[in-house]
Amino acid sequence: MRTIETCISPELVHLHELTGKTVVVVDIFRASSTMVTALANGVKCIKPISDLEECRAYKGEHWLIAGERNGQQAEGFDLGNSPLTFLSGAFAGKKLAMTTTNGTRAISLAKANASEILIGSFLNLQATVDYLLASDRDIVVLCAGWKGKFNIEDSLYAGALSLTLGWKHECDATLAMEAVFQHARDNLSLFLEKASHAKRLQNHHLEKDIDFCLELNRYNGVVHLENGVLKIKPASVNEKRLSPEGNSLRT
Amino acid sequence: MRTIETCISPELVHLHELTGKTVVVVDIFRASSTMVTALANGVKCIKPISDLEECRAYKGEHWLIAGERNGQQAEGFDLGNSPLTFLSGAFAGKKLAMTTTNGTRAISLAKANASEILIGSFLNLQATVDYLLASDRDIVVLCAGWKGKFNIEDSLYAGALSLTLGWKHECDATLAMEAVFQHARDNLSLFLEKASHAKRLQNHHLEKDIDFCLELNRYNGVVHLENGVLKIKPASVNEKRLSPEGNSLRT
Numbered sequence: 001m002r003t004i005e006t007c008i009s010p011e012l013v014h015l016h017e018l019t020g021k022t023v024v025v026v027d028i029f030r031a032s033s034t035m036v037t038a039l040a041n042g043v044k045c046i047k048p049i050s051d052l053e054e055c056r057a058y059k060g061e062h063w064l065i066a067g068e069r070n071g072q073q074a075e076g077f078d079l080g081n082s083p084l085t086f087l088s089g090a091f092a093g094k095k096l097a098m099t100t101t102n103g104t105r106a107i108s109l110a111k112a113n114a115s116e117i118l119i120g121s122f123l124n125l126q127a128t129v130d131y132l133l134a135s136d137r138d139i140v141v142l143c144a145g146w147k148g149k150f151n152i153e154d155s156l157y158a159g160a161l162s163l164t165l166g167w168k169h170e171c172d173a174t175l176a177m178e179a180v181f182q183h184a185r186d187n188l189s190l191f192l193e194k195a196s197h198a199k200r201l202q203n204h205h206l207e208k209d210i211d212f213c214l215e216l217n218r219y220n221g222v223v224h225l226e227n228g229v230l231k232i233k234p235a236s237v238n239e240k241r242l243s244p245e246g247n248s249l250r251t
Numbered sequence: 252m253r254t255i256e257t258c259i260s261p262e263l264v265h266l267h268e269l270t271g272k273t274v275v276v277v278d279i280f281r282a283s284s285t286m287v288t289a290l291a292n293g294v295k296c297i298k299p300i301s302d303l304e305e306c307r308a309y310k311g312e313h314w315l316i317a318g319e320r321n322g323q324q325a326e327g328f329d330l331g332n333s334p335l336t337f338l339s340g341a342f343a344g345k346k347l348a349m350t351t352t353n354g355t356r357a358i359s360l361a362k363a364n365a366s367e368i369l370i371g372s373f374l375n376l377q378a379t380v381d382y383l384l385a386s387d388r389d390i391v392v393l394c395a396g397w398k399g400k401f402n403i404e405d406s407l408y409a410g411a412l413s414l415t416l417g418w419k420h421e422c423d424a425t426l427a428m429e430a431v432f433q434h435a436r437d438n439l440s441l442f443l444e445k446a447s448h449a450k451r452l453q454n455h456h457l458e459k460d461i462d463f464c465l466e467l468n469r470y471n472g473v474v475h476l477e478n479g480v481l482k483i484k485p486a487s488v489n490e491k492r493l494s495p496e497g498n499s500l501r502t
Contacts, residue, residue: 008401011263015399148266150259152423172403172447179434179442180427191430196423 003138005171006158009145010106022137023114024128024161026121027144028153029197030081031068031103033121033213037083039232040124040219042092046230048104049097058097066098071200074099082209083123102144102151107225110142117225120157122188123212124219127235129164131222139165141174152195153213156181156188188214254389256422257409260396261357273388274365275379275412277372278395279404280448281332282319282354284372284464288334290483291375291470293343297481299355300348309348317349322451325350333460334374353395353402358476361393368476371408373439374463375470378486380415382473390416392425403446404464407432407439439465 007016026032035046049055052067052074059065059078066079073080081100085091098104110117115137120128132139141161143154159177162169169175184191189211192198198210221232258267277283286297300306303318303325310316310329317330324331332351336342349355361368366388371379383390392412394405410428413420420426435442440462443449449461472483 008259009263011266012260012399012401015262146423148263150257150263150424150427152427155427170447170450172397173401175445176401176403176406176427176431180430183430183434194426196421199421 002136002167003171004141004162004165004167004169004174005139006141006143006155006162006173006177008143008150008155008158008173009148010102010109010142011145011148013109013142016140018110018113018140020115020137022116022118022132022135022139023110024118024120024139024141025103025106025110025144026119026141026154026157027100027103027106028121028157028213029201030083030209030213031098031100031144032119033123034066034081034083034086035098035103035119035230036121036123036219036221036223036232037212038086038091038096039223039230040221041086041089043086044093044095046096046098047228048107048225048230049099050105050108052099055097055099063095063097064091066096068100070101071197071204071206082206083212084209102146106142106144111225114140119223119225119230120161122157122160122214122216124217124221124223125157125160125164126217127220127222129161130235132165146197151197152180153192153197156184156192160185253387253418254422255392255413255416255418255420255425256390257392257394257406257413257424257428259394259401259406259409259424260399261353261360261393262396262399264360264393267391269361269364269391271366271388273367273369273383273386273390274361275369275371275390275392276354276357276361276395277370277392277405277408278351278354278357279372279408279464280452281334281460281464282349282351282395283370284374285317285332285334285337286349286354286370286481287372287374287470287472287474287483288463289337289342289347290474290481291472292337292340294337295344295346297347297349298479299358299476299481300350301356301359303350306348306350314346314348315342317347319351321352322448322455322457333457334463335460353397357393357395362476365391370474370476370481371412373408373411373465373467375468375472375474376408376411376415377468378471378473380412381486383416397448402448403431404443404448407435407443411436
């Protein structure tokens, strides 16, 4: 029997065995949503980098640099961390080096031991589920959180992913967040208005980013880390895929 | 405006400011439920001790020693960690030194900085809420968890406490667990059957302990740590107490 567990903060990652597993890194507001959107809109690849200055050094003719700290674009960077930036396709074909407050750190932590790293978002939830169903590894959802603390929107994604997979498991955090998703699913935006990071983004007038990041299944691609860069592929679909009735979140 | 926040694991306690605050330590299965039950049934005081051997050294004519590791009574100890042990009143007037896998460690961590430490359980939820309403400090609920990981029953208590207090707050973990409690409140036992630690206890045939620990408001006392020992006092009730209608969990 395959398992799924949720690591609700990067500070707890040492308590989870990642070796041999697929780790789905999630930072809903906004790093992982932005990564999925950029790649789905033609960006060639994304190099996630934890350190701001290391990322800045990529600036030049071959790379665009995207940097965010505490919800705002970092000084001197070409781009910030808004998924909406990429919708026009203006950055199609470009290579992006990217650093964010929490998301790129979580990817870096997962790299040490995971056999495979995916980037999760509500925008490509079903595609990720389809890919995971066709795979054979156990799964850890690694929530980026906010500066080490529990973050409701990232953990909520873990609950949504687990409910959509429909597997039995023995992970308390996953069990809790399935219940939260069941409670909130009919109006994620309304429920998450009270979330701490949504409030931070509202203070920066980023409500449109929040609504966009909560859209379910806009994109059909799966985002993988390969040789240090993120790329998108169509979800692989085979006989292990559940019927539409079995996938309660299919839209 | 007073605040409440939830620390979902002792491993994250360094991210929470405890200075000047009331910390409610909770280990539903079973340390904090057992402490409340023992004191409500006449035990004179309880000395919580993290280290097994340090606790063992208290054995003698003046102290009984209670010890649990991994859900089972520790070898050579007078008592284990079952609240049911104390219901007969056979230990009334006795002093108890107690060590458990997760709960006594959480108390020890809180002691470093908190202004006041309470012990939380569903058994005395309303009494604790009444006491907190009559106090003026901010609150941190410190969940004992399971060996550092998120533990659903402890965090669920945080959600129940916060819902009963009825305060506005900006804590994502509290917000999530309020939603879980709303989802599960009509049948806590059924919901928690799937929890990892409940399964551990079921394996030791401790189903009666589980049901007992989930009983709401059996006792009217509040459990405080004073000079290194736990004692019980009646809840202080004053004009700040909500009306029965305002306390949605009053039974």
